[in-house]
Amino acid sequence: MENTEKMILTKLDSIEEMISSRKEILxxxxxxxxxxxxxxxxxxxxxxxxxxxxxxxxKMLFFERKKIDKWLLQNSSMSNSEISLEALKRVHSKK
Incomplete structure (x- = not known):
């Protein structure tokens, strides 16, 4: 019985996480x-x-997922391959 309860709780947590991942307001x-x-x-x-x-x-705080995503991704750095690709694009566009 204990294993069944743990399995049910694990599945419920998984379902709750899936539902909350689709919410626009957190x-x-x-x-x-x-x-x-x-x-x-x-x-x-x-x-x-x-x-x-x-x-x-x-009183209550709410967060818009789109704004949070933008906030999380601010100050991003380009990878070396992205920098190389951007340099190639600029060189070719000046011809």
Whole structure:
């Protein structure tokens, strides 16, 4: 019976994760799971306006997945192959 309960709980967790991965608006707990940051780190980022958030009724925090994705991908670096490809494009476009 114990193995069956563990298996059911594991499957439920998996289903919950799948459902929350499709949500456009996340709460703090979901955002922590999504980004891998701890909730306390995220609260600090909110406090210093380092992360996009909404606070519609002055208490609960909500995060738009698209804005979070953009925030997570800011300051990205190009790989060596991307740099080479970009250099080739620029050389060929100047001819």
């Amino acid at each position: 709460n703090m707990r979901e955002l922590a799971k999504y980004t891998g940051y701890s909730e306390s780190t995220l609260y600090k980022k909110v406090h210093y306006n380092k992360i996009p958030f909404s606070k519609p009724h002055g």
